[in-house]
Amino acid sequence: MDLSLSTETVGDRTVVRVGGEIDVYTAPKLREQLVELVNDGSYHLVVDMEGVDFLDSTGLGVLVGGLKRVRAHEGSLRLVCNQERILKIFRITGLTKVFPIHTSVEDAVQATD
Amino acid sequence: MATVELLFSALPEHVRTARLVAAAVARRAGVDEAVLDEVRLAVGEACSRAVSLHAGQGISTPVKVILTEDEKKFSIEVADDAPHPVVAVATAGSAGAAASAARSASGGAPAVAGPDEGEDDMGLAVISGLVDDVEVTAGEFGGLIRMSWPTTVPPVVS
Numbered sequence: 203m204d205l206s207l208s209t210e211t212v213g214d215r216t217v218v219r220v221g222g223e224i225d226v227y228t229a230p231k232l233r234e235q236l237v238e239l240v241n242d243g244s245y246h247l248v249v250d251m252e253g254v255d256f257l258d259s260t261g262l263g264v265l266v267g268g269l270k271r272v273r274a275h276e277g278s279l280r281l282v283c284n285q286e287r288i289l290k291i292f293r294i295t296g297l298t299k300v301f302p303i304h305t306s307v308e309d310a311v312q313a314t315d
Numbered sequence: 316m317a318t319v320e321l322l323f324s325a326l327p328e329h330v331r332t333a334r335l336v337a338a339a340v341a342r343r344a345g346v347d348e349a350v351l352d353e354v355r356l357a358v359g360e361a362c363s364r365a366v367s368l369h370a371g372q373g374i375s376t377p378v379k380v381i382l383t384e385d386e387k388k389f390s391i392e393v394a395d396d397a398p399h400p401v402v403a404v405a406t407a408g409s410a411g412a413a414a415s416a417a418r419s420a421s422g423g424a425p426a427v428a429g430p431d432e433g434e435d436d437m438g439l440a441v442i443s444g445l446v447d448d449v450e451v452t453a454g455e456f457g458g459l460i461r462m463s464w465p466t467t468v469p470p471v472v473s
Binding site for chain 1: 328330331334352355356359360363366367437438440441444445
């Protein structure tokens with residue numbers, strides 16, 4: 203399965219809905235999308251990963267890269283994920299301490315801390 | 316003797332194929348269903364790393380994946396042909412890479428280096444975190460990641 207991406211603006215947040223597999227082949231597509239959003243002035247991103255079937259370290263690297271970019275503009279990058287197999291990858295790499303991970307897009311959009 | 320051997324051109328688009336093959340063979344070998352996601356992720360990480368090493372060093376030979384089942388365990392070996400200057404053995408000690416990347420991201424100021432530095436190390440960190448029995452070796456003729464999982468149910472016979 204390939205990667206699917208769509209974006210939606212909710213208030214001052216930009217929600218990026220990701221579906222499919224994020225791996226060494228597809229991650230560049232996600233990287234391009236995040237870079238494009240930041241270049242266009244979207245600094246508060248919510249990445250909805252509920253449709254993601256597979257995530258590897260290449261995908262993690264892209265998300266960390268995205269976080270660096272938005273932080274350079276005082277922005278934020280929040281994740282939405284309820285899937286245990288995806289959350290496990292964030293836990294074993296210690297990235298749960300880096301990314302705010304929410305259970306719903308609504309929750310992530312409203313979060314301010 | 317290997318149950319299944321897979322050689323693929325060192326291109327990112329073939330890593331998914333390696334994941335699917337490894338998971339299918341692992342299932343037949345009797346690896347617990349709950350662990351198959353880990354097998355899929357670990358072999359993907361190992362293959363991504365090998366592809367990256369080949370691409371980075373302009374190596375045209377394929378990446379080799381050897382899947383072996385025996386009575387009590389299922390083993391995966393992923394071999395690359397990238398020469399490593401120092402013989403390195405990394406087992407459970409690679410978890411610092413992700414934390415390092417994370418600290419860098421949390422630091423606020425943009426880093427001087429590329430945004431996604433340390434991806435390869437993060438791959439090893441993921442493997443180390445996922446797989447209890449893992450061995451990473453590297454020498455002047457290439458590197459090898461060997462992983463194994465117990466087979467808890469009888470192999471599929473049909």
